Amino acid sequence: MGSNHFLKEYLDWTQLIEEVERVEPLNTVSLSEGIKGLLIVGMGGSGIVGDVIYSLSSEILEIPVTLVKDYQVPKWVGKNWLAVAVSYSGDTVETLTCLNEVIRRGAQAAVVASGGEMIKLAKEKKLPYIVVPSGRTPRSSFPALLLATAKLLKSLGIDLGVPRGKQLTEFLRREDTSRLGYELAEKLLDKIPVFASSVKYYPLALRAKDEFNENAKVPAKVETYPEGFHNDIVGWEAWFGSFSVVLFKESNNIILEFLRETLLSAGLEVITYELSNAYVEEIIKWSQVVGIASVAVAMKRGLNPKETKHIREYKEFIKQNISVTLLNYQKDEQV
Known part of the structure; x- marks a missing residue:
């Protein structure tokens, strides 16, 4: 319930x-x-x-x-x-x-x-x-x-x-976000997800990672490109484990297309979503999709997606130690 x-x-x-x-x-x-x-x-x-x-x-x-x-x-x-x-x-x-x-x-x-x-x-x-x-x-x-x-x-x-709310709701109603969310959940059920994007869509990739952390209780990874071509990409040359890459890609981004081809050639599963130029609409749409997907993964695993035990414990800890924490920050500022 x-x-x-x-x-x-x-x-x-x-x-x-x-x-x-x-x-x-x-x-x-x-x-x-x-x-x-x-x-x-x-x-x-x-x-x-x-x-x-x-x-x-x-x-x-x-x-x-x-x-x-x-x-x-x-x-x-x-x-x-x-x-x-x-x-x-x-x-x-x-x-x-x-x-x-x-x-x-x-x-x-x-x-x-x-x-x-x-x-x-x-x-x-x-x-x-x-x-x-x-x-x-x-x-x-x-x-x-x-x-x-x-x-x-x-x-x-x-x-x-x-955009105003009416424009956003009309956009969302045209998109089948629930279906997309459940389909993504099936693909990521037994995987560690890696969310990749351009710098522009970093907030979406980060949002997706955070949703899978909090709701599905799984570790997840974010990479942005072209920076990832100077470090992260090499990690896939001899990778091991159970990963799936979710790529949020603008349709005209040749760098991310090159990334997709590189990851596929390395043997990775790459789930690619093409994004339009409607930035805020796409951010909200795909945030809803990954939210639904992460909750669905939790439910399939028999977990409570709403419960965040360690976050609650951290908040309780910090309330008890806030004076010490702030004192340390103030000392750092004075250095």
Whole structure:
């Protein structure tokens, strides 16, 4: 029952997108003038939003974008920076720590969350914020977090050109994501997956790896190209084990076509998915596919896809040791 309910959190993404389309940012101000840089802070299922925004921004924004998935904010972030903290729960220790630090430094902070301490802080400090639908896991809430963050940024004067919800839901309804997900699950059931892509689609490959880690409880690997042609590719010359490569490939990318041929000649199974030029649509579509696939693999293995024991243990550990952790980071900053 629990696993089937969790699977529905991936199958209902069109409904989730429609929900978040009705949500509006609060306490917004126009910041397009004078902003020197954009910082996105987030961990895990919330943090992948930053990876997508970073990739999107490289062809749109004329200011640098920095990602933080840690307790420590880079020294160059301060006044005239916009710092967006993304945490589904609103209580992620690393993200909350960074949020407090950027506020202390005088940066313009903003919050994306479903509730928790971060929304309380945003209301108290009159920070721009947006509240996403609650009652889910961060990873199954990916489209809501991404669209809410894009909407918040747009309200602050930074338009990334992310499509509106209606356009995205129409796109998803045309795609048979559930069938694709179940088919991928069958192919990866007894395999260690390797997700490969161009740098542009690194967020998708990373998202796929994370989904199989958390939901299916299997190790997985990410490689991006052309960098992989300077190291990773040699590892397949005498490989052993049970691997399958999932290649997310733009139709006109001759480098990834060369990669596919090289891997096939090395005896690897290569599952290739051709991507269109609709970047955000493809990111959301294939994120849904790998989400469904990873949950299906867990269910076939008799595992609970929602349960993440070691993550829970880490969070409990860090709550008990947060003062020591932050002290060590502060010492590092002073060196």
